[in-house]
Amino acid sequence: MDKKSRKQAIEELSLMLIYLTRFQDNNEFCRYMETSWKNYDFDAIDELEHKDLLYQPKxxxxxxxxxxxxxxxxxLLAEYHIADKDILEKYEFRNIRPDETEQAVSIExxxxxxxxxxTEQHMRERIAKASELFLVAVDKETGKIAGFLNGLSTDEYSFRDEFFTDADLxxxxxxxxxxxxLDVLPQYRRQGLGRELVFEYLRRERERDRRLVLLTCLKSRVKMYKKFGFQDNGIADSKWGGEEWHEMSCVIGIG
Ligand SMILES: CC(C)(COP(=O)(O)OP(=O)(O)OC[C@H]1O[C@@H](n2cnc3c(N)ncnc32)[C@H](O)[C@@H]1OP(=O)(O)O)[C@@H](O)C(=O)NCCC(=O)NCCS
Known part of the structure; x- marks a missing residue:
């Protein structure tokens, strides 16, 4: 087998080390962000940036x-047989596939x-129209969905209940x-999967140059979303399910 060039090896090993040593920023407004120290071979870092694999703020x-x-x-980790973070070894995070609609309906x-x-009908429409905003965590052992987070994109700035029922928005x-x-099946709860789904979702949407992420939740969930970096905007203009909802938001960019 041909040997890898020294240059390519340094680049690949740097990329893997940057990936493996990344950590969550403690900044309360972007807890979801992951960063790594820059102290690797500068030429390799420049090359990785040139390939859009990373960016290095000045x-x-x-x-x-x-x-x-x-x-x-x-x-590369798979190629070199190196283990990832436990949660990423256990779950695959990706967009939902059309053939997984039934699973999503029953998890909901x-x-x-x-x-x-x-409802089943609204879930079907949501998946058909906005699957790129429907993130699932698939249990690698069973091949089934363990949890998901879905949403729609819009230029509107406040939440209204029609988003739940009209995927054409x-x-x-x-x-x-x-x-x-945000749904996590009971047998997968309290292991950090809900948090990972939210953080992964925010990282993806930040890269897509989105500005603001909004949601409504019951009072009992406000504390959880605050831990995820959302701020409580108070009682929402929502009558969903005949209950009182809080609107919460998280700024992810200036796009
Ligand atoms: C809410 C839900 C998504 C949490 O999923 P999860 O995978 O258990 O969440 P995590 O393990 O990532 O926990 C993240 C944080 O949420 C909080 N949390 C999770 N479940 C909680 C519960 N039942 N009560 C209070 N806090 C809870 C914890 O504070 C935890 O932070 P910690 O690790 O610092 O203690 C899951 O319980 C669920 O699907 N519930 C039913 C649907 C629902 O309520 N969705 C949210 C609607 S807005």
Whole structure:
């Protein structure tokens, strides 16, 4: 087998190390962001930036991997037989596939009472029209969905209940995201999957130059979303399921 060039090896090893050593920023407004120290071979870093696998803000000691950079790093880890973070070893995070619609419908019914759950018809429409905004975590052992987070994009700035029922409000180029459902099956809860779904979603949408992410939740969930970096905007203009909702938001860019 041909040997890898020294240059290519340094580049690949740097990419893997940057990926493996990335950590979450403690900045309370972007807890979801992952960063890595920049102290690797400068030529390799420049080359990786040239390939859009990472970016390095000027005068910063940090670098940020792009989604493509992470994807490449994961491929290399597989090639070199190196384990990833436990949660990424256990779950695959990706867009939902049309043939997984039934699963999503039944998970929604398990996770929410009938007055709050998205109906089968609305779930089907949401998946058909905005699958790129429907992130699922698939249990690699079973091949089945363990949890998901979905939403629509729009240029509107406040939440209204029609987003739950009218997938035609989805504007693929919209700068803002209305989150519509975070679901984790009971047997997968309290292990950090809900948090990972939210953070992964925010990282993806930040890279797509979105500005603002909005959601509504019951009072009992406000604390959880605050931990994820959302701010509570108070009682929402929503009558969904006949309950009182809080509107919460997270700024992810200036796009
Ligand atoms: C809410 C839900 C998505 C959380 O999923 P999860 O995978 O268990 O969440 P995580 O393990 O990532 O926990 C993240 C944080 O959420 C909080 N949290 C999760 N479940 C909670 C619960 N039942 N009560 C209070 N806080 C909770 C915890 O504070 C946790 O932070 P910590 O790790 O610092 O303690 C899941 O319980 C679920 O699907 N519930 C039914 C549907 C729902 O309520 N969705 C949200 C609607 S807005």
């Amino acid at each position: 005068k910063s000691k940090c670098v940020y991997l792009s989604e493509e950079g992470k994807e490449q790093a994961r491929k 019914q398990i996770c929410f009472p009938p007055n709050e759950a998205c 989805h504007n693929p180029n919209g700068k803002n995201i209305m989150l519509l459902g």
